[in-house]
Amino acid sequence: PKALWDYDDPIFEFNKAIIDATKPYCVAYKPNLAFYEARGISGWNSLIKTLNYIPKDIFTIADAKRGDIGNTSRLYAQAFFQEMTFDSVTIAPYMGADSVKPFLEFPDKWVVLLALTSNQGAADFQHQELKNDKKLYQQVLETSVAWGTCENMMYVVGATQVSSIGTIRKIVPHHFLLVPGIGAQGGDLNAVSNAGLNQDCGLLLNSSRSILYASSGNDFAAAAAQEAARIQTEMATLLSELSRP
């Protein structure tokens, strides 16, 4: 929005206004690292200021899709959990156990492992059928579930993958699922909740663009608040139905 162009760090001013407007309705914020890296050092400064501005009782997710051999993953974990102070980071599973486990060694920090993503390309490999009749994403869930616990690991399951959420819930009944793709990517809140809610809720539903870009005018923060409130209300209704005897 034009109103922000005159600030030294318009990205941070935007984020600050979004956080102020939406924090009554949010349980987590998930900055997407690419958007900051693309701006170089100034982007990293915006990210760090944003992270520090998020209220301490709101969960933070570095959406970074990292993962490398053990000694390197350990450094990524230091980057996100110590140098920055994110509560969790998204991790790609392709390189297997030793690429993920170093992140699990940090107390009170979480791995959010990619299982079944919201994009078209998910069909290329994640849906490949293995000799053992499982699809790759099922194998990723079954193998990785032994690496951590319900208290330090959750899984990314795209909101566009509703038909697979039932299968996923059978493999990981108690884990939290981070579900991106509600809104701009076409995921449906009701359908995802019906398929994915468990007795503890178990869903972290992510809406990014539909909130951030609710308005491109100077009323962007008010529009973001309205959209966040709308989703929160919908989610509260679904949760109250769940808790009914």
Add this chain to the structure above:
Amino acid sequence: PKALWDYDDPIFEFNKAIIDATKPYCVAYKPNLAFYEARGISGWNSLIKTLNYIPKDIFTIADAKRGDIGNTSRLYAQAFFQEMTFDSVTIAPYMGADSVKPFLEFPDKWVVLLALTSNQGAADFQHQELKNDKKLYQQVLETSVAWGTCENMMYVVGATQVSSIGTIRKIVPHHFLLVPGIGAQGGDLNAVSNAGLNQDCGLLLNSSRSILYASSGNDFAAAAAQEAARIQTEMATLLSELSRP
């Protein structure tokens, strides 16, 4: 090494000395992003200074293992190819076509796609057998080969995976393979070359720790040069055998 501790940016001073010492023997440098990210803004500054110090005729690889949905991968590509000026970046394939293709839209830039990595965890998913009798890494090669060309795409194949390099060469006879794991990770130069060399060479052999940490004393640069020269001589011998009629 202690001799560097008094500099403002010891990391950059170390890299500068390593580059000066090894550039007669190297065709590429591959900074590992995690080691810089773990140091925050100061790490990014060291990385950018290092990248700018590498002679322009030497190929640069951002070892970053990125990959996300299309609109996000596009931003990562901007980060590595425009904001920084790397020639190539390593990419994880789990999210499929639209997570990789945005990187291929940048002229004269390269994707280095993970196929079969050098770590133990490679066995967890990359070696899984699919219903079609292929292993996952073979499917990754076969599917992704249509996304780019031999001129903008190469593949990561760990030096510890010698027994699979023959299979890989049948699927991608003409692509360059980036082979990490020579040296500290236990990969053998001779065995890898025998299995992987093609008529245009086709191998980018990576040795990191055995060169960088050849000595932990103040003679580290001379020791690195010696180790780099040793590997280069070995490689030159192998290549001269290849070009004999």
